[in-house]
Amino acid sequence: MNNDGCETPIRVPSAPFRPGESASFEEWSYSPSDLMMPDPLSCEPKDTIPHSTGLIRVLGDDGSRSGDWDPVISDSDLLIGLEHMVRLRIFDDRMMKMQRTGKLSFYMRSLGEEAIAIAQTMALEKQDWIFPTYRQPGAQFVRGRDMVSMICHCIGNVEDNVKGRQMPVHYTYREGRYISVSSPVGTQFSQAVGVAMASAYKGLDEVTITWIGDGASAEGDYHYALNFASVFRPPVILNVVNNQWAISTHANLASGSSTFADRGLAYDVPCLRVDGNDFLALYSVTKWARDRASAGLGATHIEVLTYRAGAHSSSDDPTRYRPSDEPDVWPGGDPIHRLRDHLISVGAWTEEKHRDLEGRIDSEVMAAYKEAVKFGDLAQGPYPSSDTIFTEVYSDVPWHLQEQWDEMNRLGGD
Amino acid sequence: MVQAVNSALDNMLSKDEDVLVFGEDVGYFGGVFRTTDGLQEKHGAHRVFDTPLSEGGIAAIAFGMGLNGLKPVCEIQFADYIFPAYDQIVNEIAKLRHRSGGEFWTPITIRTPAGGGIRGGHHHSQSPESQFTHTPGLKVVYSSTPYNAKGLLISAIESEDPVIVFEPKRCYRGPFYGDPHKVPTWSGHPEAEVPDVHYTVPIGEARLVNEGNDCTVIAWGTMVHVCEEGIRQSGASCDLIDLQSLIPWDREAVVRSVKKTGRCVIVHEAPKTSGYGAEMAASVQERCFWSLEAPVTRVTGWDTPFPHTTEWDYMPSPQRIAEAIRGALEG
Numbered sequence: 001m002n003n004d005g006c007e008t009p010i011r012v013p014s015a016p017f018r019p020g021e022s023a024s025f026e027e028w029s030y031s032p033s034d035l036m037m038p039d040p041l042s043c044e045p046k047d048t049i050p051h052s053t054g055l056i057r058v059l060g061d062d063g064s065r066s067g068d069w070d071p072v073i074s075d076s077d078l079l080i081g082l083e084h085m086v087r088l089r090i091f092d093d094r095m096m097k098m099q100r101t102g103k104l105s106f107y108m109r110s111l112g113e114e115a116i117a118i119a120q121t122m123a124l125e126k127q128d129w130i131f132p133t134y135r136q137p138g139a140q141f142v143r144g145r146d147m148v149s150m151i152c153h154c155i156g157n158v159e160d161n162v163k164g165r166q167m168p169v170h171y172t173y174r175e176g177r178y179i180s181v182s183s184p185v186g187t188q189f190s191q192a193v194g195v196a197m198a199s200a201y202k203g204l205d206e207v208t209i210t211w212i213g214d215g216a217s218a219e220g221d222y223h224y225a226l227n228f229a230s231v232f233r234p235p236v237i238l239n240v241v242n243n244q245w246a247i248s249t250h251a252n253l254a255s256g257s258s259t260f261a262d263r264g265l266a267y268d269v270p271c272l273r274v275d276g277n278d279f280l281a282l283y284s285v286t287k288w289a290r291d292r293a294s295a296g297l298g299a300t301h302i303e304v305l306t307y308r309a310g311a312h313s314s315s316d317d318p319t320r321y322r323p324s325d326e327p328d329v330w331p332g333g334d335p336i337h338r339l340r341d342h343l344i345s346v347g348a349w350t351e352e353k354h355r356d357l358e359g360r361i362d363s364e365v366m367a368a369y370k371e372a373v374k375f376g377d378l379a380q381g382p383y384p385s386s387d388t389i390f391t392e393v394y395s396d397v398p399w400h401l402q403e404q405w406d407e408m409n410r411l412g413g414d
Numbered sequence: 415m416v417q418a419v420n421s422a423l424d425n426m427l428s429k430d431e432d433v434l435v436f437g438e439d440v441g442y443f444g445g446v447f448r449t450t451d452g453l454q455e456k457h458g459a460h461r462v463f464d465t466p467l468s469e470g471g472i473a474a475i476a477f478g479m480g481l482n483g484l485k486p487v488c489e490i491q492f493a494d495y496i497f498p499a500y501d502q503i504v505n506e507i508a509k510l511r512h513r514s515g516g517e518f519w520t521p522i523t524i525r526t527p528a529g530g531g532i533r534g535g536h537h538h539s540q541s542p543e544s545q546f547t548h549t550p551g552l553k554v555v556y557s558s559t560p561y562n563a564k565g566l567l568i569s570a571i572e573s574e575d576p577v578i579v580f581e582p583k584r585c586y587r588g589p590f591y592g593d594p595h596k597v598p599t600w601s602g603h604p605e606a607e608v609p610d611v612h613y614t615v616p617i618g619e620a621r622l623v624n625e626g627n628d629c630t631v632i633a634w635g636t637m638v639h640v641c642e643e644g645i646r647q648s649g650a651s652c653d654l655i656d657l658q659s660l661i662p663w664d665r666e667a668v669v670r671s672v673k674k675t676g677r678c679v680i681v682h683e684a685p686k687t688s689g690y691g692a693e694m695a696a697s698v699q700e701r702c703f704w705s706l707e708a709p710v711t712r713v714t715g716w717d718t719p720f721p722h723t724t725e726w727d728y729m730p731s732p733q734r735i736a737e738a739i740r741g742a743l744e745g
Binding site for chain 2: 012156184216247255411
C-alpha cells in the first residue's frame with residue numbers, strides 16, 4: 001500500500017499496516033525451483049534481471065532443500081551455523097536483560113536476522129574483510145571472537161577493546177578482519193569499495209563484504225558505492241538488508257523501486273534478491289558473489305529480504321508504529337527454526353539435541369557474562385581511565401592535547 | 415521542552431499553510447524524541463511526513479521548497495548526522511541569496527538535537543555549532559529551556575533567512591546541572607511556563623539568567639544550567655548570559671556585562687579549538703580590553719572525540735566552571 005490513491009498533493013507513502021490494524025501478508029509464491037544459477041564466471045548483469053525481481057531460495061516451505069542454488073555444504077557445517085545463530089539469539093537476550101537492569105547503556109538485537117552475517121561470513125575465506133553495520137555482530141562468532149571480550153565492549157568497562165569510547169554493539173575486531181562499526185548509517189558501504197580496491201591493487205585474493213539497511217540505502221553512500229563499484233570493478237559484495245523497517249520508517253519510504261535488488265542493474269552490477277531467513281540460500285549467493293569477485297569480475301549487489309522482528313534498539317518501541325503481531329505473520333519465518341527443522345528432517349539433528357544446545361549456549365553466555373562483569377559494569381564501574389579520552393586521537397599527542405590532558409588530571413580525573 | 419518544540423510547530427502549522435515539517439521518523443511516529451508527536455494526525459501526512467534516511471536529500475528538498483515559496487522545517491535526527499547535509503547547507507542554502515544577487519532565497523529551518531550527557535558516545539553527543547557559525551548566510555540559535563525553545567523556533571520559522579536550530583537533547587525532559595545522578599524535570603522551573611499561543615524570542619538577543627558583579631559567564635544550551643551550578647559552587651556573584659542566538663549574537667549584552675564585571679568565562683560543550691568561545695573571547699578583548707581585570711578564559715569539551723563511558727570527564731563540569739571563575743577572580 002503506497003497511498004497511491006491518496007488525495008494529498010504530495011504522495012507520501014505509509015507502511016502496509018499500522019497499530020490497531022491486523023497485519024496479514026500474502027503467502028510467498030517463490031520456490032527454490034524458480035531461478036537458475038547463472039555461471040558466476042560468465043554471467044552478465046542483464047542475466048540477473050529475474051534474480052533481482054524474484055527471490056532466491058533453497059529451503060522450501062516444507063523444510064527440504066532443493067533447486068539450482070542448493071550449495072555444497074556439509075551437515076556438520078550447517079550445524080555450526082545453527083549453533084552460531086542460537087548463540088547470537090541467546091547472547092542478545094542476555095544483553096537486553098543487562099541493558100534493562102542498567103548494566104549497559106543501550107543495546108541492539110539481531111532478532112530474526114541471525115542467519116545473514118553468520119551464513120554469509122561462513123561462505124567467505126578467512127582473509128576476506130567484513131565491513132558490518134550494527135546488525136551483523138554474528139560474523140564475529142564465525143571469526144572466533146571471545147564472547148567475554150564482546151560483552152566487555154558492550155559494557156564499556158576496563159576490558160573494552162575500544163576503551164569505552166563507542167556505544168554498545170559498535171564492535172571492532174581487527175583480528176577477525178571485522179572493521180569498526182560506526183553509528184552514521186550507510187558510511188561503510190562506500191568505504192568497503194575502497195577496501196576492496198586496495199585488495200585489488202595489492203593483487204591479493206581478498207574480498208570485502210558489506211551491508212546497508214533498506215533505510216540507509218537512501219543515503220548517498222549507497223549510490224557512491226554502486227557507482228564506484230561499477231566503474232572500478234573491485235572485489236566487493238554489496239548487501240542491502242531489507243528488513244522492512246528503519247526505526248519507524250517503512251521500506252516504502254526508502255525507495256520507490258519495486259525491489260531493492262534491481263536498483264543495482266542501472267549501475268551494470270549483477271543483482272540477486274535472496275531469502276534472508278534461508279541460511280542455505282544466503283550461503284549460496286555469497287559463494288557465487290565471492291567466486292566472481294575473486295575472479296576479478298567485480299561487485300555483486302544483493303538484496304537480503306528479511307524482517308526486523310525486534311525493536312530497532314533498546315530505545316525504540318515498535319508498537320507505536322506497527323501492529324504487534326506483524327513479526328509473527330511475516331511470511332519468511334524464523335531463520336533458526338527453518339534451519340533446525342531442515343536438519344531434523346534429514347536426520348542430522350533432533351529436537352532433544354536442539355534443546356541441549358540451547359541449554360549449553362545459555363550456560364556459555366551466562367559464564368561469559370559473569371566473567372565480563374568482573375571487569376566492571378556500567379552501573380557500578382570500574383570504568384576505563386579518563387586518560388583514554390586523550391589517547392589515540394592522533395598517532396601522537398600534540399602539545400595542545402597534552403595540555404588539556406594535564407588540566408583534566410589536575411582537576412581530579414581518575 | 416519536547417512539548418514546547420511541539421507547540422511551536424503546531425502553532426506555525428496552524429498559522430501558515432506554507433509550513434511543512436519533515437525528517438526521519440518525524441511523521442507517523444512523531445520523532446525519536448517525540449517532538450513531532452501528534453502533528454501528522456492533526457495537520458495531515460502531506461504537511462508532516464517521514465522522509466527517506468538521507469540528510470543530504472532532506473536539506474536539498476528543503477532548499478527547493480524554500481526557494482519555491484514554502485517554509486519547510488526539517489529535522490536532522492541528531493546533530494552528529496548533519497554532515498551528509500553539510501554541502502547543501504554550507505555551499506547552497508547559506509549562499510543562495512547572495513549568489514543570485516538577491517533574486518532567490520530559501521527561508522528554511524533546520525532543527526537538530528545536539529550535545530551530550532545521554533551516553534551517546536561519538537555519534538549522538540556532538541555539538542557542532544561552530545561549523546555553522548563559521549558559514550556566512552546562516553543564522554544559528556541554540557535553545558536551553560522550554561520557553562526559548564519555542565520562542566526561538568517560531569522566530570526561526572518566521573525568519574526570511576535559513577536558520578539552524580540546535581536543541582540540547584539532554585534538556586528535553588529537564589534541566590541538567592552537571593550531576594548525572596540527579597535527573598530533575600522541568601516542573602516548577604521558571605522557564606518551563608510556556609504559553610500555548612504563538613510568541614517569539616527574537617534572534618540576536620541574549621538572556622540574562624543571573625545577575626552579579628564579580629564575573630561574566632557566557633554559555634548556551636545545556637551548559638547554561640551547568641553554569642548555574644558552577645557559579646553556585648564558586649561562591650561568586652556572576653552575570654550568567656545565555657547567548658541563545660549565536661549568529662547574530664548579542665554582543666552589546668556581553669560587552670555591557672564584561673565592562674561591569676571586568677572578568678569573563680566562556681563555557682561550551684564543543685571542543686575548545688576553533689569553538690565558538692574563541693569568537694566570544696576575541697570580541698571581548700577587542701571591546702573590553704581596558705575594563706578587563708583578568709584574562710578571558712574558556713571551559714569547554716576537550717579537543718577529542720566525545721566518549722561514551724567517560725562522558726562526565728569530557729563535558730565541562732560545575733567544578734571546572736567554578737575553578738575557572740575563581741581563577742578569574744584571582745586575576
